Amino acid sequence: xxxxxxxTRYDRQIMIPGIGREGQEKLKRAxxxxxxxxxxxxxxxxxxxxxxxxxxxxxxxxRVELSNLNRQVLHWEEDLQKEKVLSAHYKLEKLNRHVDLExxxxxISEENIQDLVKGCHAIVDAMDNLPTxxxxxxxxxxxxxxxxxxxxxxxxxxxxxxxxxxxxxxxCLYRGPVAQEKFPVIGVTPAVVGCIQATExxxxxxxIGELVLNRLLIYDGLNMKFTEFKVKRNPRCDHCGExxxxxxx
Amino acid sequence: MxxxxxxxxxxxxxxxxxxxxxxxxxxxxxxxxxxxKRFPGLxxxxxxxxxxxxxxxxxxxxxxxxxxxxxxxxxxDGDEIHVTLMLSGG
Numbered sequence: 418x419x420x421x422x423x424x425t426r427y428d429r430q431i432m433i434p435g436i437g438r439e440g441q442e443k444l445k446r447a448x449x450x451x452x453x454x455x456x457x458x459x460x461x462x463x464x465x466x467x468x469x470x471x472x473x474x475x476x477x478x479x480r481v482e483l484s485n486l487n488r489q490v491l492h493w494e495e496d497l498q499k500e501k502v503l504s505a506h507y508k509l510e511k512l513n514r515h516v517d518l519e520x521x522x523x524x525i526s527e528e529n530i531q532d533l534v535k536g537c538h539a540i541v542d543a544m545d546n547l548p549t550x551x552x553x554x555x556x557x558x559x560x561x562x563x564x565x566x567x568x569x570x571x572x573x574x575x576x577x578x579x580x581x582x583x584x585x586x587x588x589c590l591y592r593g594p595v596a597q598e599k600f601p602v603i604g605v606t607p608a609v610v611g612c613i614q615a616t617e618x619x620x621x622x623x624x625i626g627e628l629v630l631n632r633l634l635i636y637d638g639l640n641m642k643f644t645e646f647k648v649k650r651n652p653r654c655d656h657c658g659e660x661x662x663x664x665x666x
Numbered sequence: 667m668x669x670x671x672x673x674x675x676x677x678x679x680x681x682x683x684x685x686x687x688x689x690x691x692x693x694x695x696x697x698x699x700x701x702x703k704r705f706p707g708l709x710x711x712x713x714x715x716x717x718x719x720x721x722x723x724x725x726x727x728x729x730x731x732x733x734x735x736x737x738x739x740x741x742x743d744g745d746e747i748h749v750t751l752m753l754s755g756g
Contacts (some may be wrong), residue, residue, distance in 0.1 A: 453756055455756060456755070456756055457756040460755070470687060480720065543756055544756050545754070545755055545756040546754055546756075547690075547752070547754045550754075567756070568752075568753035568754055568755060569753060569755045570753045570754075570755045571675075573675070573753065574753065576751055588735075590724065590731065590733055590752075591718065591722040592721040592722075592723075592724075592733070592752075593753060594721060595721045595722045595752060597754070598754070600753075600754065600755035602755055607756065628696040633731075635750070637675075641674070644729075644748075645729065646726045646729055646730065646731060646748070647729060647730040647731065648730075649730075649731065651733070651734065653734065
């Protein structure tokens with residue numbers, strides 16, 4: 418049940434056809450897992466909190482560094498060396514006191530992921546490496562929780578939404594391990610991509626619009642162009658395929 | 667038979683900045699061989715030493731994922747191949 422204060426706070430989005438009070442209540446009842454409180458995790462959690470998602474569980478294992486501040490807008494100069502989740506908790510609490518925040522300073526692993534996502538209605542990929550993305554993808558499929566992928570490099574980004582049983586998953590495109598790199602990025606790129614991810618989460622939770630399913634949306638900020646590639650479930654995918662044949666990682 | 671290959675920004679360093687290259691070939695693999703013939707620097711960016719596509723490379727044929735077995739995909743006149751790279755940053 419939304420309070421009078423919440424009805425006022427969310428008035429402009431309750432006005433949107435398809436959201437209304439009912440949609441706003443759906444957002445309030447939702448719990449979203451945000452994996453990472455960095456470049457993507459900042460806009461994702463800020464906009465989900467602002468929209469009135471009832472509960473956010475944010476996990477990150479890093480501390481704030483000076484080189485993060487060009488893009489990780491949840492963290493400020495005063496937060497240097499603080500745990501990112503503490504810094505995030507402080508800002509998001511100030512942004513919207515109606516949001517129940519659970520923040521955990523942990524490294525996401527195959528061992529703990531099932532517990533971490535327990536009770537969540539959506540999993541947002543705001544990570545900075547592919548191996549953890551696949552851990553999230555697998556957990557989402559195992560638990561039947563929608564998964565919202567996003568990634569960035571330079572002025573480029575990509576988004577794909579996965580609804581277990583309905584669409585291709587991130588692993589359907591897996592070719593094998595990729596070397597990790599210190600990636601170049603400018604803050605506006607994760608801002609755009611993170612906002613698209615948050616839009617997808619809101620649409621899913623409310624039950625409106627068309628999700629980025631079986632599609633990979635590529636954002637090219639330099640040429641200000643979006644390209645969409647169709648993807649389909651890979652029957653040989655070791656996460657969602659029919660035989661789940663194991664691929665060595 | 668002419669096929670257009672669209673190259674990811676990072677790969678254009680090997681083509682003097684050219685984004686779209688027209689190539690000849692009956693399969694995606696042949697088209698990539700043709701483009702490498704003209705721009706040899708692309709070879710190590712696309713393939714490993716055993717001739718397998720690098721894991722970071724993604725191929726789309728007419729805006730659809732060509733994975734798996736992308737090199738064997740048949741192409742016809744007017745087809746478009748996008749060669750892009752997987753992203754991992756966040």
